[in-house]
Amino acid sequence: MSQEGYDKLVAELHQLESVELPQVREAIAESRDKGDLSENLEYHAAKREQARLLGRIRFKQRVLENARVIDMSRLGSGKVGLLSKVEMTNLKNNAHMTYTIVSQHEANLHEGKISIKSPIAQALLNKKVGDIVEVQVPIGTQSLRIENITL
Numbered sequence: 001m002s003q004e005g006y007d008k009l010v011a012e013l014h015q016l017e018s019v020e021l022p023q024v025r026e027a028i029a030e031s032r033d034k035g036d037l038s039e040n041l042e043y044h045a046a047k048r049e050q051a052r053l054l055g056r057i058r059f060k061q062r063v064l065e066n067a068r069v070i071d072m073s074r075l076g077s078g079k080v081g082l083l084s085k086v087e088m089t090n091l092k093n094n095a096h097m098t099y100t101i102v103s104q105h106e107a108n109l110h111e112g113k114i115s116i117k118s119p120i121a122q123a124l125l126n127k128k129v130g131d132i133v134e135v136q137v138p139i140g141t142q143s144l145r146i147e148n149i150t151l
Protein backbone atom coordinates (compact mmCIF):
# COMPACT_ATOMS: atom_id res chain seq x y z
CA MET A 1 0.00 0.00 0.00
CA SER A 2 1.05 3.59 -0.38
CA GLN A 3 2.54 5.59 2.48
CA GLU A 4 -0.48 7.90 2.26
CA GLY A 5 -2.89 4.96 2.66
CA TYR A 6 -0.88 3.56 5.56
CA ASP A 7 -0.84 6.92 7.36
CA LYS A 8 -4.58 7.31 6.80
CA LEU A 9 -5.27 3.87 8.34
CA VAL A 10 -3.07 4.70 11.34
CA ALA A 11 -4.99 7.97 11.85
CA GLU A 12 -8.36 6.18 11.59
CA LEU A 13 -7.26 3.57 14.12
CA HIS A 14 -6.03 6.28 16.49
CA GLN A 15 -9.39 8.13 16.15
CA LEU A 16 -11.33 4.94 16.93
CA GLU A 17 -9.18 3.99 19.92
CA SER A 18 -8.67 7.39 21.51
CA VAL A 19 -11.91 9.25 20.74
CA GLU A 20 -14.83 7.07 19.69
CA LEU A 21 -14.28 4.08 21.99
CA PRO A 22 -13.95 6.20 25.18
CA GLN A 23 -17.17 8.05 24.21
CA VAL A 24 -19.04 4.75 23.87
CA ARG A 25 -17.65 3.47 27.16
CA GLU A 26 -18.81 6.67 28.84
CA ALA A 27 -22.28 6.22 27.33
CA ILE A 28 -22.40 2.66 28.68
CA ALA A 29 -21.44 3.84 32.17
CA GLU A 30 -24.07 6.60 32.10
CA SER A 31 -26.84 4.30 30.92
CA ARG A 32 -25.81 1.64 33.47
CA ASP A 33 -26.37 4.21 36.24
CA LYS A 34 -29.99 4.67 35.13
CA GLY A 35 -31.15 1.41 36.61
CA ASP A 36 -32.58 -1.86 35.25
CA LEU A 37 -30.39 -2.95 32.33
CA SER A 38 -32.91 -5.43 30.90
CA GLU A 39 -35.23 -2.58 29.81
CA ASN A 40 -32.59 0.09 29.19
CA LEU A 41 -32.49 0.65 25.42
CA GLU A 42 -29.69 3.22 25.68
CA TYR A 43 -27.48 0.64 27.39
CA HIS A 44 -28.11 -2.02 24.73
CA ALA A 45 -27.53 0.47 21.90
CA ALA A 46 -24.26 1.60 23.47
CA LYS A 47 -23.13 -2.02 23.91
CA ARG A 48 -23.91 -2.74 20.23
CA GLU A 49 -21.94 0.34 19.21
CA GLN A 50 -19.03 -0.77 21.39
CA ALA A 51 -19.02 -4.21 19.74
CA ARG A 52 -19.11 -2.58 16.28
CA LEU A 53 -16.20 -0.27 17.15
CA LEU A 54 -14.12 -3.09 18.62
CA GLY A 55 -14.67 -5.08 15.41
CA ARG A 56 -13.52 -2.15 13.26
CA ILE A 57 -10.49 -1.63 15.51
CA ARG A 58 -9.48 -5.31 15.26
CA PHE A 59 -9.92 -5.24 11.46
CA LYS A 60 -7.77 -2.12 11.03
CA GLN A 61 -5.12 -3.55 13.36
CA ARG A 62 -4.93 -6.74 11.25
CA VAL A 63 -4.66 -4.70 8.04
CA LEU A 64 -1.82 -2.64 9.50
CA GLU A 65 -0.04 -5.74 10.82
CA ASN A 66 0.02 -7.25 7.32
CA ALA A 67 0.53 -4.02 5.35
CA ARG A 68 3.65 -3.35 3.34
CA VAL A 69 4.39 0.20 2.28
CA ILE A 70 5.66 0.30 -1.29
CA ASP A 71 8.79 2.29 -2.08
CA MET A 72 7.67 4.54 -4.95
CA SER A 73 11.26 4.99 -6.19
CA ARG A 74 11.46 1.28 -7.08
CA LEU A 75 8.38 1.32 -9.31
CA GLY A 76 8.65 1.78 -13.06
CA SER A 77 6.21 3.87 -15.05
CA GLY A 78 6.42 1.90 -18.31
CA LYS A 79 3.66 -0.54 -17.40
CA VAL A 80 0.50 -0.34 -15.32
CA GLY A 81 0.93 -1.65 -11.80
CA LEU A 82 0.06 -0.90 -8.19
CA LEU A 83 0.06 2.86 -7.48
CA SER A 84 0.08 3.72 -11.21
CA LYS A 85 -2.06 6.66 -12.30
CA VAL A 86 -3.62 5.66 -15.60
CA GLU A 87 -5.26 8.03 -18.07
CA MET A 88 -7.63 6.23 -20.44
CA THR A 89 -10.17 6.88 -23.16
CA ASN A 90 -13.36 4.87 -23.47
CA LEU A 91 -13.45 4.11 -27.20
CA LYS A 92 -17.22 3.67 -27.25
CA ASN A 93 -18.16 7.19 -26.08
CA ASN A 94 -14.75 8.94 -26.24
CA ALA A 95 -14.91 9.71 -22.48
CA HIS A 96 -11.61 10.34 -20.72
CA MET A 97 -10.97 9.00 -17.24
CA THR A 98 -8.07 8.81 -14.84
CA TYR A 99 -7.70 6.24 -12.10
CA THR A 100 -4.96 5.42 -9.62
CA ILE A 101 -4.63 1.71 -8.88
CA VAL A 102 -4.35 1.14 -5.13
CA SER A 103 -4.76 -1.64 -2.56
CA GLN A 104 -8.31 -2.66 -1.73
CA HIS A 105 -8.10 -0.83 1.61
CA GLU A 106 -7.32 2.49 -0.07
CA ALA A 107 -9.91 2.34 -2.87
CA ASN A 108 -12.15 5.40 -3.09
CA LEU A 109 -13.92 6.13 -6.37
CA HIS A 110 -14.59 9.76 -5.40
CA GLU A 111 -10.82 10.28 -5.23
CA GLY A 112 -10.23 8.37 -8.47
CA LYS A 113 -8.65 5.40 -6.67
CA ILE A 114 -9.72 1.92 -7.74
CA SER A 115 -8.84 -1.37 -6.11
CA ILE A 116 -6.23 -3.54 -7.76
CA LYS A 117 -8.81 -6.33 -7.46
CA SER A 118 -11.42 -4.48 -9.56
CA PRO A 119 -12.15 -5.72 -13.10
CA ILE A 120 -10.78 -2.54 -14.70
CA ALA A 121 -7.50 -2.66 -12.73
CA GLN A 122 -7.07 -6.37 -13.42
CA ALA A 123 -7.45 -5.76 -17.15
CA LEU A 124 -4.98 -2.85 -17.07
CA LEU A 125 -2.18 -4.58 -15.15
CA ASN A 126 1.11 -4.84 -17.09
CA LYS A 127 -0.27 -2.94 -20.09
CA LYS A 128 1.58 -0.05 -21.77
CA VAL A 129 0.66 3.32 -23.25
CA GLY A 130 -1.29 2.84 -26.47
CA ASP A 131 -2.62 -0.60 -25.56
CA ILE A 132 -6.34 -1.21 -25.97
CA VAL A 133 -7.93 -3.21 -23.18
CA GLU A 134 -11.28 -5.00 -23.22
CA VAL A 135 -12.92 -4.92 -19.79
CA GLN A 136 -16.00 -6.88 -18.75
CA VAL A 137 -18.10 -4.64 -16.47
CA PRO A 138 -21.71 -4.97 -15.28
CA ILE A 139 -23.05 -2.92 -18.20
CA GLY A 140 -21.15 -4.97 -20.78
CA THR A 141 -17.73 -4.88 -22.39
CA GLN A 142 -15.78 -1.64 -22.55
CA SER A 143 -12.82 -0.89 -24.79
CA LEU A 144 -10.27 1.38 -23.12
CA ARG A 145 -7.16 2.87 -24.69
CA ILE A 146 -4.31 3.72 -22.30
CA GLU A 147 -3.19 7.31 -22.95
CA ASN A 148 -0.67 7.87 -20.15
CA ILE A 149 0.84 6.11 -17.13
CA THR A 150 2.44 8.00 -14.24
CA LEU A 151 3.31 7.34 -10.62
